[in-house]
Amino acid sequence: MSETTPVNDAPSRSDAERDEGIAGRGSEGGKYVYCIIRLGKPREFGDIGIGEGGNRVYTVHHSDLAAVVSDTPIVIYDPTRENVLAHEFVNETVMREFTVIPMSFGTVFRSEDDVSELLRSTYQAFNDVLDKMRDKIEFGLKVLWDRDKVIANIEKSNDEIRRLKDEISRNAQSSTYFARMQLGRLVEAAIEDQGNAFVADVHESLKGVAVASRSNKPIGDRMIMNAAFLVEREREKEFDEKVKEISRKYEELLTFKYTGPWPPYNFVNIKLKLERAG
Amino acid sequence: MGMLSKLVFFPVTGPIAGIRWSLAQVQKVVEEELVDDSSVKQELMELQMLVELGEVDDDEYLVREQRLMERLREVRYWREQFGLATAGGPVRVARPEPDDSG
Numbered sequence: 001m002s003e004t005t006p007v008n009d010a011p012s013r014s015d016a017e018r019d020e021g022i023a024g025r026g027s028e029g030g031k032y033v034y035c036i037i038r039l040g041k042p043r044e045f046g047d048i049g050i051g052e053g054g055n056r057v058y059t060v061h062h063s064d065l066a067a068v069v070s071d072t073p074i075v076i077y078d079p080t081r082e083n084v085l086a087h088e089f090v091n092e093t094v095m096r097e098f099t100v101i102p103m104s105f106g107t108v109f110r111s112e113d114d115v116s117e118l119l120r121s122t123y124q125a126f127n128d129v130l131d132k133m134r135d136k137i138e139f140g141l142k143v144l145w146d147r148d149k150v151i152a153n154i155e156k157s158n159d160e161i162r163r164l165k166d167e168i169s170r171n172a173q174s175s176t177y178f179a180r181m182q183l184g185r186l187v188e189a190a191i192e193d194q195g196n197a198f199v200a201d202v203h204e205s206l207k208g209v210a211v212a213s214r215s216n217k218p219i220g221d222r223m224i225m226n227a228a229f230l231v232e233r234e235r236e237k238e239f240d241e242k243v244k245e246i247s248r249k250y251e252e253l254l255t256f257k258y259t260g261p262w263p264p265y266n267f268v269n270i271k272l273k274l275e276r277a278g
Numbered sequence: 279m280g281m282l283s284k285l286v287f288f289p290v291t292g293p294i295a296g297i298r299w300s301l302a303q304v305q306k307v308v309e310e311e312l313v314d315d316s317s318v319k320q321e322l323m324e325l326q327m328l329v330e331l332g333e334v335d336d337d338e339y340l341v342r343e344q345r346l347m348e349r350l351r352e353v354r355y356w357r358e359q360f361g362l363a364t365a366g367g368p369v370r371v372a373r374p375e376p377d378d379s380g
Contacts, residue, residue: 030368074367074368106367107369110368144331219324273371274369274371275370276367277370
């Protein structure tokens with residue numbers, strides 16, 4: 001039995017090209033890249049790719065590295081929730097078995113050759129990062145507060161503010177503009193201190209169970225913390241427990257939005273030298 | 279001369295270069311706003327936050343998302359017009375300029 005002869009004898013070329021089974025791998029056309037993993041042999045992850053109908057997700061290789069891709073027309077993907085979720089779903093699926101270097105949303109290459117070239121030219125950096133990120137996962141933690149409750153709390157517990165407030169309400173007529181201004185300033189400063197104290201406490205209680213953390217800019221005016229934590233896979237439970245513990249401690253005042261595991265989006269920093277391909 | 283005549287005659291008596299300069303400034307500010315997508319991205323993140331918190335329902339989310347996507351496309355269009363880098367779209371590994379010997 002010859003290994004090189006196709007089983008079904010010489011179909012016409014156009015048929016072969018249309019047949020996914022034969023021409024699917026190595027086919028020309030755009031490739032949407034989700035992530036980079038260490039894997040020496042081809043692998044399929046199912047029809048879960050971005051775009052309508054769920055495109056086949058498979059690997060493109062160079063040496064022991066692989067890019068996880070799906071076929072795509074050459075288009076610009078809007079960061080809609082639907083598209084972003086599709087991108088993330090593929091990465092979550094791959095992450096269950098592999099350490100991944102996530103690509104940023106919407107990265108499209110013109111051809112499989114261009115993807116191989118990415119792996120080849122960035123081989124060393126990908127390898128180093130894969131070693132560093134081995135068996136580590138990311139969690140997101142956003143903390144929002146109820147400002148009114150926090151203010152009420154401050155007014156109860158801060159003697160100076162309470163005294164000033166009492167004074168103003170007792171002498172409603174005669175209380176000066178200055179006294180009111182001073183109260184406002186005191187409250188503002190106390191709120192800021194309180195916010196910083198909350199954030200510091202959350203970081204303090206999690207730093208023992210995380211490898212690293214990163215603070216991002218809070219989103220909107222109710223968020224006081226928007227952080228990402230890099231955690232050893234085997235310490236996931238511990239991290240989880242700590243998050244639950246701290247959110248119970250502050251459940252009256254703060255809302256915790258805890259997400260993950262994610263690929264280490266916030267801890268991989270490879271600047272790819274990419275250019276527009278037409 | 280009163281204020282009014284100053285205003286009326288300013289374009290004639292004032293330094294032409296000054297006007298050109300200020301027009302260039304205006305142009306620059308306009309261009310910067312046209313090509314800056316950071317506020318759209320910020321709004322998109324806020325919107326996602328609101329839907330996660332259950333304060334915006336799915337239907338409203340989709341309507342607002344659609345509007346933000348249109349704005350992103352506009353920014354992308356202007357960035358292309360001004361020859362600036364855009365996110366998304368096909369990329370490849372940057373190749374060094376071919377040198378004379380090669």
